[in-house]
Amino acid sequence: xxxxxxxxxxxxxxxxxxxxxxxxxxxxxxxxxxxxxxxxxxxxxxxxxxxxxxxxxxxxxxxxxxxxxxxxxxxxxxxxxxxxxxxxxxxxxxxxxxxxxxxxxxxxxxxxxxx
Amino acid sequence: xxxxxxxxxxxxxxxxxxxxxxxxxxxxxxxxxxxxxxxxxxxxxxxxxxxxxxxxxxxxxxxxxxxxxxxxxxxxxxxxxxxxxxxxxxxxxxxxxxxxxxxxxxxxxxxxxxxxxxx
Numbered sequence: 001x002x003x004x005x006x007x008x009x010x011x012x013x014x015x016x017x018x019x020x021x022x023x024x025x026x027x028x029x030x031x032x033x034x035x036x037x038x039x040x041x042x043x044x045x046x047x048x049x050x051x052x053x054x055x056x057x058x059x060x061x062x063x064x065x066x067x068x069x070x071x072x073x074x075x076x077x078x079x080x081x082x083x084x085x086x087x088x089x090x091x092x093x094x095x096x097x098x099x100x101x102x103x104x105x106x107x108x109x110x111x112x113x114x115x
Numbered sequence: 116x117x118x119x120x121x122x123x124x125x126x127x128x129x130x131x132x133x134x135x136x137x138x139x140x141x142x143x144x145x146x147x148x149x150x151x152x153x154x155x156x157x158x159x160x161x162x163x164x165x166x167x168x169x170x171x172x173x174x175x176x177x178x179x180x181x182x183x184x185x186x187x188x189x190x191x192x193x194x195x196x197x198x199x200x201x202x203x204x205x206x207x208x209x210x211x212x213x214x215x216x217x218x219x220x221x222x223x224x225x226x227x228x229x230x231x232x233x234x
Binding site: 046106 | 119146148163165170171206208210212221222223224226227228
């Protein structure tokens, strides 16, 4: 079984400051990990993903995340926050075995950018 | 590509009424997912289909909920009878499984959602 814990349901950062959104996972098999972003009144959009290979993955809009197996973490970062980054962010996990397409989402972190 | 299309975008109904939500996946995608999002429970997977066949419906909350996929371009989620606790945003997502390696990977593309309010 897979599960995800996102620490902090609300995070506020100043414009230009570092963004750090935390995600820890639990998985009985090697995981695939994802970050999705949801803007108000919209569906979810994929930011980035980790499947295999390089543990530091880069996504859209300047975001990146690092898969750390020893810490069971997949934290999302961005060096400099922009006002347009204000949204809700979801970490998700699925098992890497073929045929299991089920994504399990965390409860989300709402990111507020302070001008 | 128009993306995943959901209708209606908003639905307000009274308790006891039947509600039908509709989804048109991205053309060529072979997986379709139905999710429910609430403040209390977050984003939950209700059911997903592969090539129009239900694969996992363990997230369907109770018998009042049913989902069908009669063809590759259309799916419905029906609630009958509806209750106030069914009020939520319902998302449909679709994906294409890429079998480039032994393991598969898919990106799920989400529709804009249907906001359901049951009075």
